Amino acid sequence: xxxxxxxxxEIDGRRRALITVSVMLASIMSSLDTTIANxxxxxxxxxxxxxxxxxxxxxxxxxxxxxxxxxxxxTPLSGWLAGQIGRKRVFLYSVVGFTVASMLCGVAxxxxxxxxxxxxxxxxxxxxxxxxxxxLLDINPPARHARAMAVWVMGVTLGPIIGPALGGWLTxxxxxxxxxxxxxxxxxxAFLGIxxxxxxxTIRKSRFDFFGFTALSVGVAAFQIMLECSFSSxxxxxxxxxxxxxxxCRICSIIPS
Numbered sequence: 001x002x003x004x005x006x007x008x009x010e011i012d013g014r015r016r017a018l019i020t021v022s023v024m025l026a027s028i029m030s031s032l033d034t035t036i037a038n039x040x041x042x043x044x045x046x047x048x049x050x051x052x053x054x055x056x057x058x059x060x061x062x063x064x065x066x067x068x069x070x071x072x073x074x075t076p077l078s079g080w081l082a083g084q085i086g087r088k089r090v091f092l093y094s095v096v097g098f099t100v101a102s103m104l105c106g107v108a109x110x111x112x113x114x115x116x117x118x119x120x121x122x123x124x125x126x127x128x129x130x131x132x133x134x135x136l137l138d139i140n141p142p143a144r145h146a147r148a149m150a151v152w153v154m155g156v157t158l159g160p161i162i163g164p165a166l167g168g169w170l171t172x173x174x175x176x177x178x179x180x181x182x183x184x185x186x187x188x189x190a191f192l193g194i195x196x197x198x199x200x201x202t203i204r205k206s207r208f209d210f211f212g213f214t215a216l217s218v219g220v221a222a223f224q225i226m227l228e229c230s231f232s233s234x235x236x237x238x239x240x241x242x243x244x245x246x247x248x249c250r251i252c253s254i255i256p257s
Contacts, residue, residue: 015197018196019193022194022197023135024152024155025193027159028156030098032162033163034160034163035164036167037067037118038064040176041064043175044063044114063111070118070123074123074127075130082201083204086201088194090131095190096124101118101120102187105121106177136151
């Protein structure tokens, strides 16, 4: 506790502001991608538009679903990874992975490519929001925690709010691929800021419930597949036996245990 307090005291106002801007850029970038691609789906789907991916509306829903499911699965693991290898390293690896995955989404030429890139994007971006909150609490003294959390909440909620408007503007004026390319400059700025100004936190190794994590991952993925397939008729593996598969519910039922 005393070491954390001493580290907070050593951070001056200018450095604290630069760290805040850097981590909030990464956090906004991650939350933005939960909604920014929604309005671009018709352009990605349309077969008559240059650079589009030929796919049905049901199939294009996986562009959104893959990101959300991957982020939900990876979020519980982010805290444990920060304790094993250090918060700064996890932050940097996540920003790099998210930025590269955004670039891959932009250059994708087929539906499997963009869904796989979105899956990687969700896995890498899952740690950005919770770790940004932890960083803001660490670099600010207790008297400033309320103000720091107000900044954090504003950034996290700003992304999903401006996502559809920004995505629509980029799609109409440029190309649907810029919905993903927009992350690249912000990712580079966030990486450089975190690398330059954020100090490594104390590493606290702990045990991790891998069985529970595996059960959660399989359960969330299986449940989401069941829901997607129950309303879809054009996805190849969504046959009738998948639509109301009771095994998905059985898998999900072991999560609380």
